[in-house]
Amino acid sequence: MIFLSFESLYGSISLAMLSGGLFLAFYRLVRGPSLPDRVVALDLIATISVAMIAVYAVITEKPILLDVAIVVALIAFLGTVAFARYVEKGVSQ
Amino acid sequence: MKEFFAALLMLTGAGFALLAAIGVLRFPDLLSRMHAATKCSAFGVSCVMLAAAVHFAELSVATRAIITITFIFATAPVAAHMIGRAAYFVGVPLWRGTVTDELKGHYDLHTHRLESNAPSTRSRTAPADQEKGGKVSS
Numbered sequence: 001m002i003f004l005s006f007e008s009l010y011g012s013i014s015l016a017m018l019s020g021g022l023f024l025a026f027y028r029l030v031r032g033p034s035l036p037d038r039v040v041a042l043d044l045i046a047t048i049s050v051a052m053i054a055v056y057a058v059i060t061e062k063p064i065l066l067d068v069a070i071v072v073a074l075i076a077f078l079g080t081v082a083f084a085r086y087v088e089k090g091v092s093q
Numbered sequence: 094m095k096e097f098f099a100a101l102l103m104l105t106g107a108g109f110a111l112l113a114a115i116g117v118l119r120f121p122d123l124l125s126r127m128h129a130a131t132k133c134s135a136f137g138v139s140c141v142m143l144a145a146a147v148h149f150a151e152l153s154v155a156t157r158a159i160i161t162i163t164f165i166f167a168t169a170p171v172a173a174h175m176i177g178r179a180a181y182f183v184g185v186p187l188w189r190g191t192v193t194d195e196l197k198g199h200y201d202l203h204t205h206r207l208e209s210n211a212p213s214t215r216s217r218t219a220p221a222d223q224e225k226g227g228k229v230s231s
Contacts, residue, residue, distance in 0.1 A: 021114030
């Protein structure tokens with residue numbers, strides 16, 4: 001029944017595009033030549049996940065899911081900063 | 094009319110996120126990949142959040158969307174700067190078509206401090222300087 005409304009139509013198209021972007025970023029995560037490449041790909045995956053959560057909140061008419069998007073964005077930032085410090089200083093410090 | 098604006102914003106945001114992923118896949122260099130990933134994805138996510146705010150048309154949802162947009166626009170440059178700085182110290186090779194590297198010689202590789210008036214001359218050509226790879230353990 002959710003596939004009959006207008007917002008489910010453009011939401012489905014947006015989800016398809018975001019899924020393609022997720023796949024490409026995952027390919028870079030697997031193939032990245034260096035560790036900072038993988039960190040950048042992981043950051044992009046987290047950002048696309050935030051966008052997918054927002055699209056899913058619109059499709060299913062549940063605005064409570066936007067709180068999840070905020071939390072995912074926060075944790076992604078903390079993870080990226082931790083990875084950057086690990087790359088710069090190593091595990092010894 | 095409202096749904097039309099929501100659809101336009103959401104498709105624009107999803108398209109920009111897809112462009113960011115294509116850029117991350119196709120660009121030849123870490124810094125250019127970061128340039129694609131940071132700016133494009135931040136704009137795409139903010140467009141999708143604005144689409145959600147327009148679609149629900151409530152004050153609480155709009156507040157959450159604006160909070161998320163502000164947070165992403167505040168944290169994405171910081172995260173990109175930290176990754177780029179760490180990659181420069183580790184010695185990730187630049188693209189072979191790079192014209193200039195103005196940071197070369199201005200970073201103390203042992204104390205990780207930036208010197209504004211380093212004694213070394215500014216080099217115009219920058220083949221990837223591989224010999225600064227193993228010096229990060231200070």
